[in-house]
Amino acid sequence: MENMLLKRCEEFTDQDIVELGQELKRLYTRKILKGNLTIHFPNSGWCNPTIGEKKKRSFLNEVLGSHGKAGIKPKRRCAFCSNEATVLANRKHIPLLTGEKTINNAPMGLKPGLPVCGYCLMAIQFYPLGTLKVEGKPLFWWSTDHNWTRSLVSDSYLKVRQVLDLNLDKFPNFSWPRTRLLQVAQEALEKVTDEPHVDLMGYHVTNYGTSPDYAAFVLPQALLGYLHAITRAPEVVRIAHIHIVEMNWEVPKKGQPEQIAEVIFKHGTRNFYYETLMRLAQGSQREGFSLITRFFLQRKKEHMEFNNYELTVLFLRKVIGLEVKRLQLIKELADKIMQTLVLGNGEKRWLAEFYNKKLRPGELLRYLIRVQKRLSEQGAAFAYEDVVCILDLESEEESIWKESWLVKDLMLIRMLEIAAKQATGIVAGLDDKDNNETKEEDE
Secondary structure, three states: OHHHHOOOHHHOOHHHHHHHHHHHHHHOOOHHHHHHHHHOOOOOOOOOOOOOHHHHHHHHHHHHHOOOOOOOOOOOEOOOOOOEOOEEEOOOOOOOOOOOOOEEEEOOEEEEOEEEOHHHHHHHHOHHHHOEEEOOEEEEEEEOOHHHHHHHHHHHHHHHHHHHHOOOOOOOOEOOHHHHHHHHHHHHHOOOOOOOOOOEEEEEEEOOOOOOEEEEEEEOHHHHHHHHHHHOOOHHHHHHHHHHHHHOEOOOOOOOOOOHHHHHHOOOOOEHHHHHHHHHHHOOHHHHHHHHHHHHOOOOHHHHHHOOHHHHHHHHHHHHOOOHHHHHHHHHHHHHHHHHHHHOOOOOHHHHHHHHOOOOHHHHHHHHHHHHHHHHHOOOOOOHHHHHHHOOOOOOOOOOOOOHHHHHHHHHHHHHHHHHHHOHHHHHOOOOOOOHHHHHHHO
16 A cells, blocks of 8 residues: 555555545456456455345445454454454455454453454455465565565565556466565665665465465575675676576576566576575585585686685574684685686696595595695795694594684685786686696695
């Protein structure tokens, strides 16, 4: 309602409410919305073709005109705002409630229906205009922060209006709820100044059918903080992130016709990066680490310029909670190898070995020992304590190097980033074959 009037609800006048009710009745007679309302208000006066005109008018007067009317007897409080209730609502008034005569066990007693005031009942009738139909069910937002709820619903409302402007006969049924939610969240994050301090919830629910169909998706504050930080990061970081997103859209099937989703969302398929980020909320830290190799490390030569260590650190720090000192030491070590040996002395093998080989824990340590020897000869050795921190060793006797593949991939991201910026010839000379010079030295 706020989006339709472009002002806050505290500023609504009685005339505003009357005009909004008339506009809603006009919108809901459109074919594209009338059929879609069955997943929101099944068997209601909005969409049930078997209801006579008299019953339909009575229903519309009830849901749009109960504000200001006398309260129900005995007196009850509105379940949403605590004002005096004027209607006992059921599933035809409010989505996900039970039937008109179904008795609920509630603190207010064994009585059918949910007590609501006329203002809240009217507001709920507008909710389909802030939802998208995804896999046959409404997809919508909620947050404990009302400003965030307003911002997210505003974006969804604009997308619904885009759909209505297409003059279709049927409301489009989109796919991939996780991707759609993160697309909307990303757009909203671009418009806000302050970093979110609450989780956001996406709900994918309906009671159309024999029983409620319910799913909830959590966007943790940590993930939102990461995405928000990217919008305020240097341009090179933002470009690297855009590359990750763009490279992970599922390719449409050959010959597939243009979808409405392409018009509304710019991409109609799922995004593997978005899908993985959304699932990370229920995953482990190690699953978060796997994103580094899968998405952040750009091994293909034509994409190496998009390796960005700052972006990678943002993800590991904000989402995974990895220690900043360890990440900084990994960067410093990679910088020393590149600046002193690879670029300074033309010893390309130190990068080629990292790029060409899948180093096991013992091999990584052996590589670092050889690097340390060579750096010492150049007067640029690194501290033993730094290696202990980088490898996350608990003591000198520790025999298992934790997540050594992660250390290797993080170093490689930084080394390729430097090579792509300062020595494109080195990048062009990389291949996936073992480096012979390194083999001879090992022997």
